Amino acid sequence: LNFSINSSFRLRLAKSVAARFGGLVVCTFGQAAEKHWAFQPVSNPSIPITRIAWPSSPIDYFILRKLNVEKMSPSSTANPRELIRRASVELTGLPPTFAEVEAFRKAYAADAQQTISLLVDRLLASPEYGERWGRHWL
Incomplete structure (x- = not known):
């Protein structure tokens, strides 16, 4: 223009x-x-490829590149109890119940990525998620 x-x-x-x-x-x-x-027009940048096993998605390569520039390394993987607690508190503002933690822990042992994906989907679909984030606009 x-x-x-x-x-x-x-x-x-x-x-x-x-x-x-x-x-x-x-x-x-x-x-x-x-x-x-x-x-600027939307474009797909080329993924910075690094010979390391840490990245599990394309965006992880961009994060890893920035970490390398800052001379930092990725954090170690959290255990299942930490993961469910962090996700639950962050998305709903509430800690998970003991039963939720135990069910998550067992499912995580079988298929970690699928279990995390299902957890996040469940938390995002919960009324508590809407209540927590709706307060920011009310």
């Missing part, structure tokens, strides 16, 4: 829009705005 509007007109336009909608409107025009990441 090329807006060849002089700055005094832009200022009057912004004030007019702000007055009409009862608030401050921030308008940016020109090359600086066009270079902002939000106005």
Whole structure:
């Protein structure tokens, strides 16, 4: 987009829009705005491949690259009890029950990735998730 509007007109336009909608409107025009990441076309970046077994999804490679730049390493894998507690408290604000922990622990031993996926899906579908995050907007 090329807006060849002089700055005094832009200022009057912004004030007019702000007055009409009862608030401050921030308008940016020109090359600086066009270079902002939000106005760039969506692209699929190439995945930085590293010879390490830690990444389990494509985004992990980007995390690993940043960790390497910062001379850090990934944390060790949490045990099943820590995983269910972290997920439950983060998503619902509530700790899991003893029965939930034991069921998760047994299922995790059989298939860790599937068990984590099912846990997160269950927590996201729970009313407690909506109640916890709905408070931010109420």
